[in-house]
Amino acid sequence: MTDPIVRPPKKDPQKVTRPPELPPLQRSRAALAMSAAASRGAFELQCCKACGAWMYPARDACPECLSVDLAWKPAPDGGEVIAETTIRTTVDLYFRQRTPWRVAMVKLDCGPSVVCHLHGDVEVPGRVRMTAQLDKGGNAVIMALPAKRTPNMADDPELRELTASPKHRRVLVTDGRSAVGQAVVEALVNAGAALVFVGIAEPWKPYPGEDRLKAHENVQTFAFDLTDTTSVQDLAGEIGGKTDILINTADHVRPGGILSAPGMITAKDSFDVNVFGLQRLAQAFGPGMVGRGADGTNSAAAFLDVLPVYALANTPDFGIHSATAAARLSMLQCLRSEMRAGGVRVMSVFTGPIEDDWRQPVPPPKVAPGQIAKAVIAALEGGIEDSFVGDVAKDVATRFRQDAKVLERELGA
Known part of the structure; x- marks a missing residue:
């Protein structure tokens, strides 16, 4: 279970303030629609109007029937973790400052399998609730949360990076x-x-x-x-x-x-x-x-x-x-x-x-x-x-x- 964060001590003025870095920013125009939905707190995925298939990541044509008539819709947020790993080293400056970082492969109830951030309280294998959050760069990312709320859930370091919780601020x-x-x-x-x-x-x-x-x-x-x-x-x-x-x-x-x-x-x-x-x-x-x-x-x-x-x-x-x-x-x-x-x-x-x-x-x-x-x-x-x-x-x-x-x-x- 996530340990509760404690109020940090008064900062030493002689210590260097860590310069802000951003996660990767590049997104396609189609993918920006997911960021727009996440900005309103919604978890949306593309759904083919022709065959009803759900898809992720964002595409310009349905991989099942090749229709280009795709719509962003609120998606079922349930899923099952099928694999997980913890990243401990990376060349990316943003994540290098924040490792270890837990990620997972989740099979969504609506069909697609997605690679996403994984909350520290999720047990593998196990059920999860998916959420779309905005990262520090303003782009949508997917995070797998515990299916049921856990103590100190909001204090998870990965989740706190994706929110602006007022706790201890x-x-x-x-x-x-x-x-x-x-x-x-x-x-x-x-x-x-x-x-x-x-x-x-x-x-x-x-x-x-x-x-x-x-x-x-x-x-x-x-x-x-x-x-x-x-x-x-x-x-x-x-x-x-x-x-x-x-x-x-x-x-x-x-x-x-x-x-x-x-x-x-x-x-x-x-x-x-x-x-x-x-x-x-x-x-x-x-x-x-x-x-x-x-x-x-x-x-x-x-x-x-x-x-x-x-x-x-x-x-x-x-x-x-x-x-x-x-x-x-x-x-x-x-x-x-x-x-x-x-x-x-x-x-x-x-x-x-x-x-x-x-x-x-x-x-x-x-x-x-x-x-x-x-x-x-x-x-x-x-x-x-x-x-x-x-x-x-x-x-x-x-x-x-x-x-x-x-x-x-x-x-x-």
Whole structure:
């Protein structure tokens, strides 16, 4: 069984920080579809529409009937380990830093045999549950997990490399005044985070939940104004080298579209917090996190943003807010490419309408802060790049993948 990881001792500043290396990056265009599915936490394989055969690795034609009509579909995740080995030496720089590394040949219930990463708790021969994870380079890899959950399962070194678990890591939550931010802090403490840094705008003003937030021993609050470049840079200078995971929960919400918006000042405030605030965070904390992407147990692991699902398509009732969300999403896509060099994941947690003061007129279903916090932890522990919280967010995401233009018409109506 996997031994539980222990909190690492304070790092010796004179020791060399291990430079981040990436696993092999080359993938075919067909194989990238599997990475897209894995980014949403789905295990999908190609299936031939003509004969129904499942296949792996990705192909351009069915090996059974030569049809080119192939579709990516959720696949049965059961399988049987038929062989395993442990790699102890390799010329690949990424794996050389992480050996020993366990791999296996698994016969899937749906047909194909695959070579995959093997969790340390799997007994050979034995049943396994297959999962598709994103590696440090952002590509999908397959890992065989125990068929039933085992103690300390998430602490397996190979699985931890494929996730961004907050256990024993130091996390910055940017907005501790909001209900969402406070719920995320509570969830991180329960998930085993070593320290949770919490940004508080205008800390001289009292706010609901302040006493409970400060009651946690491993929570530290800091004065932090996301609209002030100096404030962001000062905090990065103080804790940037310690931040392993950054979670942005700040969100400036006001109702109104382009013609019905209260005015340019409100629009500027929204962009300053939601878009330029994200940019300030990335520029202040990003370089340090990229440099610490391979720094042992508490290496820099993830940059996560909580944003509305209307980043995918504008809802006119909150048109300006939707526009800032779309800009955030585009910025995250750029940031994901830039931070990949250090093996740091950039994650998005898309939410439906949140139950708060600004969205009281919005009809249900709405999302509670606790749901968002639970989704944030699930995304980190599962290494999921894009998560969707609530019925509205999941419905919008499904319709967006079907036809973005139809969704635009539906939301606009």
